Amino acid sequence: MAVPMKNGGMKKGKVIYYVILSGITTGVGAFFGAIIGSISTQIISICLSFAAGAMLYIVSRRTHPRSQHTIPWKNDSPSATY
DSSP: OHHHHHHTTOOHHHHHHHHHHHHHHHHHHHHHHHHHHTTOHHHHHHHHHHHHHHHHHHHHHHHOGGGGGGSTTOOOOTTOOO
């Protein structure tokens, strides 16, 4: 995570700050995920299906330019071709 930021010209202190900030939020998310996941297996399946759906949405919007037509009012991709 730090290498692209450093290669992009970001200062070393800022890179370290963002990496630490990302690590803290990852730890907090894992903690709450463990608590929520221990409720039941149905909650785990709902959370995993939501995550899978979000990833499919992101990947399909970025890898297939024609998928931009699915939501015509939200065209945030700079690589959209029509």
